Amino acid sequence: MTVELHRAPVVLPVGAPPIADGAVAVRAGRILAVAGHDELARAFADETSLTRHEWRGALLPGLVNAHTHLQYTDMAAVGQAAHSGFETWMQAFMELxxxxHDWLDSAAAGALLSLRGGVSAVAEIVTDPDAGSAVHRAGLHGVVYWEVLGWTDAAWAAGDGRARVVEQLRALPSPPETGLSPHAIYSLDTGVLRELADLAAELGVRQHIHAAESAWEDAYVRTGTGDLADRWRRNGRGDFALLQHGGSGRSVISYLDDLGALSPATHLAHGIYVDAEDRRILRDRGVAVALCPRSNAVIGLDPPPVAAYLREGNPIAVGTDSLSSSPSLSLWEDVAELHRLARAQGYGEPDLHARLLTAATVGGARALGLDDAGVLAPGTRADLAVFQTASTDPAAALAELVETGPTVAAATIVAGRIRWQDADA
Structure with a gap:
């Protein structure tokens, strides 16, 4: 079979030292070798079928968007506006x-934007089965999560909720992998969250939850009070257990842990309102958090404590969320914002560029359970991205990527196949 040799002035393997004038050899969708170009050119000189690709800039693993809703790509008008908080954002979201909507077309447009931005895998959350097919049709890797919300404990028991969710999950197109996304601790009753965690474990699928995203949510869980609690009571949702019992007296993370919802097969989105004890629980349970700082800013929320996550060794990933709450689907722009926030929060270590590259690649891959992605190493998936950089020095090129957030990739290669190529690359 044909060997494809991808050469670039800078190769950033992740988990291994950067390589100046490096190359990656690929066959049948898998990486054969990663080394200096001259070394690999000699190693494969006798190959009867060898295709060479000469790229300008930096070659690295495909980016992993660990939290998005591509289904909502046609709702960009909401994400382009500024909101004063979750309440005003939710009103704008629900109106649109x-x-x-044609959710399949909307998700397909988002998948193309993802490839254009150098993303090779996504954690895609859907409420429409047709939208779930867009990831596979575009050639992306990842997990499509079926979002579950709105169930009270009584309705779950009376309406055979477990069987209905199993049926909905099985209706999702496969491949790619499918998973369950209990939406949030405030949109599902206590017993339902526990049941969904058990169901995910029983079915052997991954779980993804919005958690600790707003002060609105924190007050709801701790005391059953605040704007969210009041909204739910006005809308006839006052029978949720947390509202009936005046909250749990616990943080969102602690409460999810009590329900058995936190495991290495679960990753969370946002993780803003967390303290040191919450972060310890997440580390102990092996739970990664997908940080989405630009989405948080659009909605009018606080920034995530990225410096604390980094100092304490929590596994983190990066997500854009959807265009309904973010100005773009460019993962690098969220990385650049995380870099700015980390420095502003006092993180002064010299490893910040490398740590954030790791979060945007292998950090996201591990959050999604993709153990053979996110790095350039022999035997892993040939998911690659190329970004043009002004410098050919590896350290300077990495700093440029992390700090400036390029929005368009020169090329995106998934399982060895070029899925996106800039005409000027």
């Missing part, structure tokens, strides 16, 4: 959501 309740209109007419």
């Amino acid at each position: 959501y309740e209109g007419e």
Whole structure:
């Protein structure tokens, strides 16, 4: 079979030292070798079928968007506006959501934007089965999560909720892998969250939860009070257990842990309102957090404590969220914002560029259970991305990528196949 040799002035393997004038050899969708170009050119000189690709800039693993809703790509008008908090953002979201949509076309547009931005795998959350097919049709890797929300304990028991969710999950197109996304601790009753965690474990699928995203949510869980609690009571949702019992007296993370919802097969989105004890629980349970700082800013929320996550060794990934709450699907732009926040929060270690590259690649891959992705190493998936950089020095090129957030990739290669190529690359 043909060997493809991808050469670039800078190769950033992740988990291994950077290589100046490096190359990656690929065959049948897998990486054969990663080394200096001259070394690999000699090693494969006798190959009867060898295709060479000469790229400008930096070659690295495909980026992993660890939290998004590509289904909502046609709702960009909400994400382009500024909101004063979760309440105002939700009102704008629901007004547009309740209109007419072709969710498959919307998700397909988002998948193309993802490839254009150098993303090779996504954690895609859907409420429409057709939208779930867009990831596979575009050639992306990842997990499509079925979002579950709105169930009270009583309705779950009376309406055979478990069987319905199993049916909905099985209706999702496969491949790619499928998973369960209990939406959030405030949109599902206590017993339902526990049941969904058990169900995910029983089915052997991964789980993804929005958690600790707003002060609104924190007050709801701790005391059953605040704007969210009041909204739910006005809308006839006052029978949720946390509202009936005046909250749990616990943080969101501690409460999810009590329900058995935290395991290495689960990753969370946002993780803003967490203290040191919450972060310890997440580390102990092996739970990664997908940080989405630009989405948080659009909604009017606080920034995530990225410096604390880094100092304490929590596994982190990066997500854009959807265009309904973010100005773009460029993962690098969220990385650049995380870099700015980490420095502003006092993280002064010289490893910041490398740590954030890791979060955007192998950190996301591990959060999704993709153990053979996110790095350039023999035997792993040939998921590659190329970004043009002004410098050919590896350290300077890495700093440029992390700090400037390039929005368009020169090329995105998934399982050895070029899925996106900039005409000027």
